[in-house]
Amino acid sequence: MVQSVSPPAGAPKPTTNRIGLTQADYKGSASTLCDGCGHDAISSQIVRAFYELGVEPHMVAKLSGIGCSSKTPAYFLSRSHGINTVHGRMPSVATGAGMANSSLHLIGVSGDGDTASIGLGQFCHLLRRNLSMIYIVENNGVYGLTKGQFSATADYGSKLKSGVVNELSPIDLCGLAIELGCGFVARSFAGDPKQVVALLKAAASYRGTALLDIISPCVTFNNHEGSTKSYKYAKEMDVPLHELGYIPFFEQITVDYEPGSVQEVELHDGSHLRLKKLHTDYDPTNRLMAINTIQKANTDGQFLTGLMYIDEKKKDFKTIMDTVDEPLVSLQENKLRPPKTALAAIMTSLM
Amino acid sequence: MVSTATLDSAQASSKSRIVNDFSIQVATVNGSGSQSSNNILMRSIFQMGVPVSGKNLFPSNIAGLPTWFTIRVNKDGYVGRKKEIDILVAMNPQTAREDVLALEPGAVSISPIEFKLNEVRNDVIHYLVPFTELAAKTTENIKLRKLLTNMLYVGILAELLEISEKEIERSIHKQFEGKTKAIDLNQNAVRLARAWTKENVKKQDPFFIEALNKTQGKIIIDGNAACAVGAMFAGASVVTWYPITPSSSLCEQLIDYLKEYRIDPETGKATFAVIQAEDELAALGMAIGAGWAGARSMTSTSGPGISLMAELTGFAYFTEIPVVVFDVQRVGPSTGMPTRTAQGDVTSAYYLSHGDTKHIVLFPGSVEECYSMAVQSFDLAERFQTPVFVLTDLDLGMNNWMADPFVYPDKPLDRGKVLSAEQIEKIGKFERYKDVDGDGIPYRTLPGTDHPLAAYFTRGSGHTDKATYTEKPEDYINLMNRLERKFNTARTYVPKPEVSSHDNAKIGIIAFGSSDVAVKESRDQLAKQKVPTAYFRLKALPFTTELKSFVEKYERVYVVEQNRDAQLRDLVRLELPEYATRIKSILHFNGLPIDARSITDAVLEQEKSSSKKQAI
Ligand SMILES: Cc1ncc(C[n+]2csc(CCOP(=O)(O)OP(=O)(O)O)c2C)c(N)n1
Ligand code: SF4
Ligand SMILES: [Mg+2]
Numbered sequence: 001m002v003q004s005v006s007p008p009a010g011a012p013k014p015t016t017n018r019i020g021l022t023q024a025d026y027k028g029s030a031s032t033l034c035d036g037c038g039h040d041a042i043s044s045q046i047v048r049a050f051y052e053l054g055v056e057p058h059m060v061a062k063l064s065g066i067g068c069s070s071k072t073p074a075y076f077l078s079r080s081h082g083i084n085t086v087h088g089r090m091p092s093v094a095t096g097a098g099m100a101n102s103s104l105h106l107i108g109v110s111g112d113g114d115t116a117s118i119g120l121g122q123f124c125h126l127l128r129r130n131l132s133m134i135y136i137v138e139n140n141g142v143y144g145l146t147k148g149q150f151s152a153t154a155d156y157g158s159k160l161k162s163g164v165v166n167e168l169s170p171i172d173l174c175g176l177a178i179e180l181g182c183g184f185v186a187r188s189f190a191g192d193p194k195q196v197v198a199l200l201k202a203a204a205s206y207r208g209t210a211l212l213d214i215i216s217p218c219v220t221f222n223n224h225e226g227s228t229k230s231y232k233y234a235k236e237m238d239v240p241l242h243e244l245g246y247i248p249f250f251e252q253i254t255v256d257y258e259p260g261s262v263q264e265v266e267l268h269d270g271s272h273l274r275l276k277k278l279h280t281d282y283d284p285t286n287r288l289m290a291i292n293t294i295q296k297a298n299t300d301g302q303f304l305t306g307l308m309y310i311d312e313k314k315k316d317f318k319t320i321m322d323t324v325d326e327p328l329v330s331l332q333e334n335k336l337r338p339p340k341t342a343l344a345a346i347m348t349s350l351m
Numbered sequence: 352m353v354s355t356a357t358l359d360s361a362q363a364s365s366k367s368r369i370v371n372d373f374s375i376q377v378a379t380v381n382g383s384g385s386q387s388s389n390n391i392l393m394r395s396i397f398q399m400g401v402p403v404s405g406k407n408l409f410p411s412n413i414a415g416l417p418t419w420f421t422i423r424v425n426k427d428g429y430v431g432r433k434k435e436i437d438i439l440v441a442m443n444p445q446t447a448r449e450d451v452l453a454l455e456p457g458a459v460s461i462s463p464i465e466f467k468l469n470e471v472r473n474d475v476i477h478y479l480v481p482f483t484e485l486a487a488k489t490t491e492n493i494k495l496r497k498l499l500t501n502m503l504y505v506g507i508l509a510e511l512l513e514i515s516e517k518e519i520e521r522s523i524h525k526q527f528e529g530k531t532k533a534i535d536l537n538q539n540a541v542r543l544a545r546a547w548t549k550e551n552v553k554k555q556d557p558f559f560i561e562a563l564n565k566t567q568g569k570i571i572i573d574g575n576a577a578c579a580v581g582a583m584f585a586g587a588s589v590v591t592w593y594p595i596t597p598s599s600s601l602c603e604q605l606i607d608y609l610k611e612y613r614i615d616p617e618t619g620k621a622t623f624a625v626i627q628a629e630d631e632l633a634a635l636g637m638a639i640g641a642g643w644a645g646a647r648s649m650t651s652t653s654g655p656g657i658s659l660m661a662e663l664t665g666f667a668y669f670t671e672i673p674v675v676v677f678d679v680q681r682v683g684p685s686t687g688m689p690t691r692t693a694q695g696d697v698t699s700a701y702y703l704s705h706g707d708t709k710h711i712v713l714f715p716g717s718v719e720e721c722y723s724m725a726v727q728s729f730d731l732a733e734r735f736q737t738p739v740f741v742l743t744d745l746d747l748g749m750n751n752w753m754a755d756p757f758v759y760p761d762k763p764l765d766r767g768k769v770l771s772a773e774q775i776e777k778i779g780k781f782e783r784y785k786d787v788d789g790d791g792i793p794y795r796t797l798p799g800t801d802h803p804l805a806a807y808f809t810r811g812s813g814h815t816d817k818a819t820y821t822e823k824p825e826d827y828i829n830l831m832n833r834l835e836r837k838f839n840t841a842r843t844y845v846p847k848p849e850v851s852s853h854d855n856a857k858i859g860i861i862a863f864g865s866s867d868v869a870v871k872e873s874r875d876q877l878a879k880q881k882v883p884t885a886y887f888r889l890k891a892l893p894f895t896t897e898l899k900s901f902v903e904k905y906e907r908v909y910v911v912e913q914n915r916d917a918q919l920r921d922l923v924r925l926e927l928p929e930y931a932t933r934i935k936s937i938l939h940f941n942g943l944p945i946d947a948r949s950i951t952d953a954v955l956e957q958e959k960s961s962s963k964k965q966a967i
Contacts, residue, residue: 093636093639101646101798121629122636322624325620342612346608351571
């Protein structure tokens with residue numbers, strides 16, 4: 001029942017995607033975040049990515065924890081069910097929802113506080129299970145919603161507005177994710193819409209947990225001089241590892257590249273990710289290289305973006321759990337309740 | 352001669368036989384492998400048609416600490432814990448002295464000869480047994496000897512109590528299903544012990560088992576297994592858990608049942624997902640996620656897990672997401688007494704979370720009800736779109752109970768008010784939190800529903816009827832009042848209490864859960880002492896209208912429960928403030944299952960003081 005909200009009579013026919021929906025059909029309600037907040041920029045790219053992919057909105061489920069970032073699922077895809085859970089516990093709710101209905105595309109939005117502090121345990125175990133979902137951390141180095149305290153991703157030496165300097169080691173979510181066996185690990189910047197949208201699309205084609213750690217400046221509490229999560233800092237320091245091109249399965253394009261300058265990765269749904277090499281010779285399928293590169297960048301104070309690591313062969317949680325192909329929620333009573341004979345057999349064994 | 356009888360009265364009492372009415376306690380060391388011997392002993396008695404129950408009192412330890420297994424044999428079907436031990440099998444050198452000193456004069460003590468328990472006291476009947484010597488004859492294998500020693504006391508008891516050889520053999524076969532070597536070794540050990548007893552022991556105690564016909568057609572099962580069977584037949588499809596005693600065996604047994612009966616025959620794939628979570632927060636989070644997506648979901652835990660689930664329980668209450676939580680209650684926090692029973696989570700489960708929250712709580716009073724209420728809990732959770740707690744306890748959950756075979760559910764699954772795309776199309780609109788029917792229960796849609804109007808955004812406390820964001824006072828009041836309305840509707844859906852009364856009863860008893868067996872036995876004891884009683888066995892919260900009509904009838908009403916703070920008594924008083932002064936309390940909280948004698952004594956004591964007061 002895919003149907004678009006019909007435009008007023010006489011208006012020019014709006015552009016639609018491959019399932020006949022307009023970009024407006026992927027929008028959410030108006031954002032209540034601060035003007036210029038990085039989180040809003042990410043929401044716009046989510047709208048764009050899902051529109052361009054032609055995903056059926058009703059087959060998407062949006063999930064989040066608590067924080068400014070976690071409010072954003074209300075601001076995109078209003079035709080998808082959404083759930084704003086409690087602080088740090090979105091991964092578990094997503095796991096239950098995903099196991100109950102494996103036909104849904106899950107997209108989770110979290111913050112650096114929600115993921116790296118209160119929710120670190122659930123985040124780690126989500127990655128271990130490799131539940132199929134897109135997991136976005138809108139990383140601003142602070143707790144925006146509680147007015148600017150440091151989060152656990154704040155860089156060493158980074159300064160709060162009040163002048164307080166962070167002296168604790170930061171948690172690098174990408175490094176941690178690779179360590180924990182996550183098979184799709186990317187880092188990006190809310191100010192680079194092209195890269196964000198390509199990564200989002202690739203993540204949507206990936207089966208397993210796809211982590212997108214996106215630096216998303218908090219203009220109100222962490223955008224000043226001395227912050228390492230400000231627009232200015234990120235823009236100046238951003239070193240993309242490669243130029244990303246996403247070719248959806250329904251749109252096979254062939255472009256000639258200089259041999260050796262492009263690496264292609266095939267994703268689960270038949271789409272392709274093309275990584276055009278820039279200055280470094282980076283291979284995101286090499287786990288050790290990924291770990292080394294991240295560690296080195298952290299020591300050198302470099303801000304690397306792009307697809308840090310990919311393993312398209314990992315089994316996702318549904319495959320591991322070996323459940324029936326159809327979603328568990330679609331099973332009817334005849335499959336859910338064993339017959340009378342089953343109860344009788346159990347009773348006999350207990351006599 | 353290894354048996355010493357030192358008591359004249361014991362000899363005298365042997366003339367008056369005590370048949371099918373006594374208790375046996377086996378004291379062993381945890382990890383010594385006595386479990387199967389105790390099961391065989393209990394099963395054999397059961398197979399002879401004699402009502403029996405077995406309780407395992409075990410420490411929080413894998414091996415080395417003392418453990419006791421008590422078997423209660425009772426022809427009248429009283430299978431609650433009996434306070435006094437009639438026959439002790441003292442196999443644990445650490446506790447043997449204390450164990451034998453705890454006996455009433457005239458009781459029986461069976462012990463290894465080298466413990467010299469006859470030197471500890473001489474007013475009990477001692478059977479001193481050369482266990483080491485006998486064990487040496489059971490097998491060459493030294494490791495196995497320790498295990499077979501446990502079968503030796505089974506043989507000795509079988510001979511003394513006249514337990515049928517055939518039934519012992521049958522239960523050995525059942526216990527070791529097809530493992531012929533184990534069957535042979537165990538049977539041999541029993542025979543050896545029987546022969547030794549026949550030759551060397553002169554029976555001086557009065558205790559006997561005689562075949563009856565009171566267990567025909569019955570089953571033996573523990574409450575956790577019964578809950579598991581119920582959950583499977585309720586159609587649970589997402590099950591989450593984090594191991595904790597005494598609830599672990601609920602999900603472990605559920606996994607076994609699901610693997611047997613819920614694998615799709617065509618594909619060999621599971622029609623369920625059981626997820627071992629990283630903690631109880633995640634366990635409940637997963638179950639809530641699955642409930643939101645439309646699956647029948649559950650988790651199982653004990654008190655410490657309930658505490659961790661507090662925040663998410665409130666979330667599910669406010670967002671109206673169905674989920675079932677089994678709480679197999681145990682004593683207090685952390686280490687110390689986690690393997691002991693209690694009913695201490697009544698108020699914490701009922702009110703779990705922050706803000707104004709209250710929940711449907713079911714109290715199975717038997718293994719049959721563990722099964723039937725497990726089935727019903729899923730219907731209630733989906734009908735009311737809310738967390739439902741099923742409260743059992745260690746005694747009910749982990750001990751073996753006799754029961755009638757479970758009855759196949761007679762009603763189809765009640766999936767509650769869920770709208771499909773076609774229904775929305777017909778109605779033309781959908782408002783997630785609107786009270787359309789006046790019962791406080793709104794309609795919901797599931798993710799994946801293919802209609803542009805189906806989706807809504809789920810969030811905690813601040814939402815309008817249309818599930819949009821709001822901080823308006825009137826919206827919050829509206830939401831809270833509707834949730835209250837919904838809770839009141841639940842009063843007419845939850846299982847009603849079981850009420851019964853002796854003629855001329857002036858006092859009432861209210862109890863729930865595993866206390867039921869002890870209360871029933873106590874009422875018979877009280878009736879014999881000319882204190883007729885009425886009984887209200889609570890099966891659920893919120894209370895139904897039956898509570899008031901019960902309490903208003905009696906001069907005094909005793910609320911019997913296994914906790915220190917009289918948690919249910921307080922809830923009853925809150926419900927019926929006008930009767931507060933007549934609502935009394937009887938408490939039992941020593942970590943052991945409640946017993947009839949303690950209840951009877953407490954009622955008589957309080958009755959005495961209230962009649963004194965009346966006289967003044
Ligand atoms: C259990 C609990 N503790 C504390 C809070 C308060 N709280 C709300 S948001 C937040 C931090 C959010 O930070 P982050 O995830 O980085 O999101 P941001 O606002 O920066 O996008 C905290 C601590 C809460 N809602 N729940
Ligand atoms: S406080 Fe920061 S994170 Fe929150 S909305 Fe404003 S800019 Fe964004
Ligand atoms: Mg933040």
